[in-house]
Amino acid sequence: MYGIGVLKGMAVTIQRMVMPPATIEFPEVTRPMSPRARTNLLWFDERCTGCSTCAQACPDGCILVHTAPNPDGTLEKVRYEIDFRICMYCGLCVEACPYQAIQCGGTMEDAVYEFDTMYKDKHALTRLAHEFLGRNGYEYPHGQRAPDHIIELIEVEAKQHPAPVSKGERVIEARTRG
């Protein structure tokens, strides 16, 4: 019948007008990420021995590990840095780490105004790791609980420097298209 297509089109338009928007205001708002997603890497200083296996496994050369020997035979991690500007999130470093000191699970906050802020030294990485543990019930992404001394440290840090709500924390429920 003549005009039926127009009516169908109008019905779809009206339906869309009353539906909630499918888009979000990224990066201020983010959607929940699948726990298995290859998101930004998290590095946990307390698990890391400084063995450099992750750096050797990285095809892009994103990871810098510089160590010095301690008198007790362990390695002092003088520098541990990840260059997220060139990381391709392949996860090879995660697979290679024998101690699960580097894991996927961080927030995807790569919409930055200054590119160089994606270069993270060990202090920045530790801040991200502690933020993650604080938000995640003190569990690592792979589900193991953080040791007590790290939990105490994070609680002390939280009292001293209450963290502003970061854009990655303002997570909204994923809206599905109707």
Ligand code: SF4
């Ligand atoms: S995810 Fe891949 S590219 Fe990124 S640091 Fe790890 S090994 Fe390198």
Ligand code: SF4
């Ligand atoms: S492989 Fe794991 S334990 Fe070794 S330096 Fe890398 S993050 Fe640390």
